[in-house]
Amino acid sequence: MPLNAYTEAERAAIYRVIYERRDMRHFLSDAIDPELLTRLLQAAHHAPSVGFMQPWRFIRITQPELRIAIHALVEQERIATANALNEREDEFMKLKVEGILECGEVLIAALCDKREHYIFGRRTLPEMDIASLSCAIQNMWLAARAEGIGLGWVSMFEPEALKTLLNMPQDSQPLGVLCLGHVKQFYDKPMLEQQHWAERQDLSNHRI
Amino acid sequence: MPLNAYTEAERAAIYRVIYERRDMRHFLSDAIDPELLTRLLQAAHHAPSVGFMQPWRFIRITQPELRIAIHALVEQERIATANALNEREDEFMKLKVEGILECGEVLIAALCDKREHYIFGRRTLPEMDIASLSCAIQNMWLAARAEGIGLGWVSMFEPEALKTLLNMPQDSQPLGVLCLGHVKQFYDKPMLEQQHWAERQDLSNHRI
Numbered sequence: 001m002p003l004n005a006y007t008e009a010e011r012a013a014i015y016r017v018i019y020e021r022r023d024m025r026h027f028l029s030d031a032i033d034p035e036l037l038t039r040l041l042q043a044a045h046h047a048p049s050v051g052f053m054q055p056w057r058f059i060r061i062t063q064p065e066l067r068i069a070i071h072a073l074v075e076q077e078r079i080a081t082a083n084a085l086n087e088r089e090d091e092f093m094k095l096k097v098e099g100i101l102e103c104g105e106v107l108i109a110a111l112c113d114k115r116e117h118y119i120f121g122r123r124t125l126p127e128m129d130i131a132s133l134s135c136a137i138q139n140m141w142l143a144a145r146a147e148g149i150g151l152g153w154v155s156m157f158e159p160e161a162l163k164t165l166l167n168m169p170q171d172s173q174p175l176g177v178l179c180l181g182h183v184k185q186f187y188d189k190p191m192l193e194q195q196h197w198a199e200r201q202d203l204s205n206h207r208i
Numbered sequence: 209m210p211l212n213a214y215t216e217a218e219r220a221a222i223y224r225v226i227y228e229r230r231d232m233r234h235f236l237s238d239a240i241d242p243e244l245l246t247r248l249l250q251a252a253h254h255a256p257s258v259g260f261m262q263p264w265r266f267i268r269i270t271q272p273e274l275r276i277a278i279h280a281l282v283e284q285e286r287i288a289t290a291n292a293l294n295e296r297e298d299e300f301m302k303l304k305v306e307g308i309l310e311c312g313e314v315l316i317a318a319l320c321d322k323r324e325h326y327i328f329g330r331r332t333l334p335e336m337d338i339a340s341l342s343c344a345i346q347n348m349w350l351a352a353r354a355e356g357i358g359l360g361w362v363s364m365f366e367p368e369a370l371k372t373l374l375n376m377p378q379d380s381q382p383l384g385v386l387c388l389g390h391v392k393q394f395y396d397k398p399m400l401e402q403q404h405w406a407e408r409q410d411l412s413n414h415r416i
Contacts, residue, residue, distance in 0.1 A: 004394060014222060159332060175335075
């Protein structure tokens with residue numbers, strides 16, 4: 001047993017949440033307790049970041065008309081994606097994005113502006129800012145699952161259109177529309193696996 | 209209390225690991241138990257991925273001469289970064305990358321080849337593959353902390369040079385040299401904070 005290992009019960013809880021986290025698309029409309037939401041944001045804020053740049057920003061959408069406008073942007077991109085995928089369109093169109101209108105909270109996960117002077121760890125890999133934001137979202141996702149809150153990461157939108165809608169700085173970059181909310185139940189398997197969109201690959205096949 | 213919430217003890221374990229995870233740079237050289245390493249890879253493999261594409265690959269470096277060559281690539285980029293940062297060079301040069309030679313395991317975290325036909329969720333945001341790989345690394349990182357294993361994510365290298373060294377497909381992309389190993393102790397705070405490189409920002413200042 002390594003030094004500094006957690007107890008068996010703690011390790012079990014951590015593996016449990018890693019295995020039970022799901023990308024949720026179906027929500028109850030109940031509000032999320034503000035203290036719970038703050039705990040989720042704090043979890044995100046304790047992610048690793050390249051050169052400790054902490055590039056993550058979460059924009060809380062509170063105006064119903066803005067949420068409707070975001071939903072319209074996602075719907076537009078859903079149709080564009082379905083056209084691009086033509087042969088799988090029928091299957092694809094079943095994957096709903098209605099969660100944006102139903103869920104308790106919508107957050108926009110974005111990279112902040114003025115990132116170009118952060119060079120440490122990014123000189124040859126500028127995309128490490130995306131990596132840091134993604135780790136923050138994953139922290140939030142795991143914490144949310146443990147709290148019984150579902151999270152869905154929607155990446156079907158035109159980023160420039162979303163920036164314009166939200167009046168975001170030109171050099172910022174939205175990476176996700178995050179839907180958070182209470183759920184009746186979590187999916188047993190990833191929804192795309194349940195829908196036979198794709199299967200989980202074998203770990204042993206995972207070779208370059 | 210939301211439906212489906214975990215117990216208080218489980219939630220505490222999950223927040224504990226989120227807060228105690230550290231980007232480690234100092235390692236003991238003891239080997240990592242192979243079953244433990246498999247658990248960490250399985251944790252990574254249960255990350256979310258855009259369109260369930262599972263783009264992550266982890267290349268285990270087992271040849272000592274390859275590890276030395278990777279260290280040399282990182283050292284080269286460390287110097288290039290220090291030059292680019294000139295005014296902070298002295299501070300910066302203290303941040304060691306020797307962990308690559310000391311740690312029990314080195315894994316290269318990479319995006320697989322043949323990604324261009326994965327369109328779902330990526331038509332307007334192709335960088336979502338980087339997001340998925342990053343979530344996988346974050347899962348591994350949290351599981352490792354719970355197991356008492358340190359992980360350091362090194363992004364100081366020229367990706368094309370690393371691809372050539374490892375004979376990786378042209379359309380694959382390495383995103384990190386991951387150092388994993390036993391550690392004497394985990395840092396109390398992020399190393400870059402201890403070194404006064406940067407401070408943790410206030411959550412309330414985090415506004416676009």
